[in-house]
Amino acid sequence: MAKLYIICIDDQREVLNTVVKDLESFENFFVIEACESAIEAWELIEEIDDEGDQLALVVSDHVMPDKSGVQFLTELYEDGRFALTRKILLTGLATHKDTITAINKAKIDTYIEKPWKKEQLIGDVKKMLTFFVLEAGLNYEKYIDALDQQTLLGELRKKV
Amino acid sequence: MELVKQQWLRHQFFSDPDKVIKLKKGDVLLEENAFNRRLYHINYGVIKGLLCDSNEPEEEVFQSSQNTFVGVLSFFSDSNLSYAKLVAMEESEVSYVESKEEVIEKGGYQVFFEYFVPIIVNELLIRQMYAHNMANEKKMALQKLMETSNLATLGQLAAGLAHELNNAIGVIQRKTEWFAENISKYLQEQNHDGMYSFYLKGVERGHTISTSEIRGLRKNLEKTFHIDSSVSQKFARAGLGIDELIPFKKNLSAMADRISYFYDMGAALHDMTISSRHVESVVKSVKQLGTSNYSMEQEVNLNNTLNESISILKRILTNIELELDLQYFPNIQASHSGLVQVWVNIIKNAAESMLSQPQITARLMISSKLVRNKIKVEICDNGPGISPEILPEIFRPNFTTKVGGLSFGLGLGLSIVQKIIHSHNGEIEVASKPGCTTFRITLPFKPYPISDDK
Incomplete structure (x- = not known):
């Protein structure tokens, strides 16, 4: 069975580890991977794609050396293979211009400001995963503990 | 044309060998507000005009060099008072006419005027340009000063901010240390069947291995111990190698949560220490912009x-x-x-x-x-x-x-x-x-x- 991945990207290890730690409750349903750069993330994404697995969610920092988060998320959006992948930008510093690009070009789904609150991060991740699971046509009952119940109910009602 | 006029003027009015003054650098030719009927022609050298206000430092209003005239205003005006102090800036020589009467005597005031007016107009233009440049320079200097004072304000602000942040981060650092010490003591007493060592590894190591190394290690552990990837993931994240895990190899899967729990506890304290040190160094670099508090000794x-x-x-x-x-x-x-x-x-x-x-x-x-x-x-x-x-x-x-x-x-x-x-x-x-x-x-x-x- 195809595995579902969540990838977290941040160039600062302490921050990256904290994000991963905050998301550990999702590990029962998803594989959580940590990457220190966008380039590393791309390598991993290619591997995931080769294995026939799916990328459910990316949580990315913006300000990173070599390639910025917005740049990376734009590439991901333009790639086409990951149309269903949900994208969260988690950043302490993005200029007005960066933010506009993030929305218009990278089509990010959620923007979270650093320092973040664990509950908020988990809540947003749950919502994003709910959209992903439904849009990917997966059996949501299997993932129910990792999903946002209200969003799920709302979306299901729309379908009826 | 100008030169011809100049030479004619000089020859006609300023060629009396008895009416020559030699000046050394710093010599005063004329005091401010002094009575003056003479008109001076600079044969060589440079003479500056100074305005002296008792409250202010002397202010330079013009500089005149070779083949130009000084004492112009007092010569032509009815009051015959010099408005500026005239000082030689280098070794200089001037020739002069004694008064208007002498000019009339020597060739007629009318003729003198005809030749002199264009020169004096030119002279005025030069002085005006000089004043303009001086004003401009002052404006620039003032602007620079404003910028510096902005910076100084920024520096003061930074210093104030740095002080507040230092207090806060100081508390966080001390409390983190206190926590680390006490958790360490507590765990050592309880021992938790060998788990203390994993806590210590977390404190020492933190997250020193890169995420791609973690992925490599995970695959390695999976192969070596034939364990599930979610289990090997926990060990790999803690940077625990094959050697460190061999003693537990019989029930690694059961131990994974416990081991990573103790490792993470240590690693969290490590991260807190690193991060607060990071804040400290940022604060320091901001603070150093405002002050120069280095001991140079x-x-x-x-x-x-x-x-x-x-x-x-x-x-x-x-x-x-x-x-x-x-x-x-x-x-x-x-x-x-x-x-x-x-x-x-x-x-x-x-x-x-x-x-x-x-x-x-x-x-x-x-x-x-x-x-x-x-x-x-x-x-x-x-x-x-x-x-x-x-x-x-x-x-x-x-x-x-x-x-x-x-x-x-x-x-x-x-x-x-x-x-x-x-x-x-x-x-x-x-x-x-x-x-x-x-x-x-x-x-x-x-x-x-x-x-x-x-």
Whole structure:
């Protein structure tokens, strides 16, 4: 069975580890991977794609050396293979211009400001995963503990 | 035409050998408000006009040089009072006519006037331009002063902010230490069947291995112990190798949660310590913009400050070829932390610029030597270079090429560097072209005084 991945990207290890730690409750349903750069993330994404697995969610920092988060998320959006992948930008510093690009070009789904609150991060991740699971046509009952119940109910009602 | 008139005037009115005054530098030809009926022609030299207000320093209002006239206003006006003090700026010589009457006697006032008016108009224009330039210079100086005072305000603000942040971060640091100590003591007492060692590993190691190394390790552990990837993931994240896990190999899957729990506890404390230190150093660099609180009296081995900076930047320098040529010279009197900060800033910039072009082997050369009572330090990288347009800007505060806020990115680095070097009475220069950027720092060689009783 195809595995579902969540990838977290941040160039600062302490921050990256904290994000991963905050998301550990999702590990029962998803594989959580940590990457220190966008380039590393791309390598991993290619591997995931080769294995026939799916990328459910990316949580990315913006300000990173070599390639910025917005740049990376734009590439991901333009790639086409990951149309269903949900994208969260988690950043302490993005200029007005960066933010506009993030929305218009990278089509990010959620923007979270650093320092973040664990509950908020988990809540947003749950919502994003709910959209992903439904849009990917997966059996949501299997993932129910990792999903946002209200969003799920709302979306299901729309379908009826 | 002008010259012909001038020569005629000079010949006609200013050729009396008895009416010549020679002036040395600083000699006063005429005091302000003095009675004057003479008109002076400058044969050679330069004479300046000063306005003296008892409350203000003397203000220069014009400078006149060879073949021009001074004493013009008092000569032509009815009051015959000099409005400015006339002082020779260098060795000068003037010829003069005694009064209007003498002019009439010598060739007629009418003729004199005809020739003199264009010259005097020209003279007025020159003086007006002079006044205009002076005003302009003052405006510029005032602007600069405003900028500096803005900076000073920024500095005060920074210092205030730094103080507050330091208090807060100080508390967090101390409490983190306290927690680490007490958790450590507690766990040691309880022991938890060998779990204490994993906690300690977390404290010591934190997250020193990269995420790609973690993935490699995970695959390795999976193969070696035939365990599930979610289990090996936990060990890999903790950076626990095969050797460390062998003692537990019988029930690794059951132990995974516990081991990573204790490791994570230690690692969390490690991260808290690292992060609060990070805040501390950011605060320090902001604070140093506002003040110059370096102790310059320290005995400093300059080459040690270079080596120390290199070891601080070890992580960023891993993929860079380093060439060191540090020559021996005696210890100097300087600020140790100040110099370390200078090198760290320059080396870090160099490393970051070189790493932006991964296809080229990054090479950094650092040399120090003593040449004729001057210490010369050169830091040279083969990065893409600084473009000529931004080169003059790099020492300006608030100037940064770093997008967003990567590793501080406050744009204060090089302005602080320059400030520290200047406080050592040194100089900093930069020359840059693609593939070769060199920062040259020259410091006066100031040996640390050796006490007499030794």
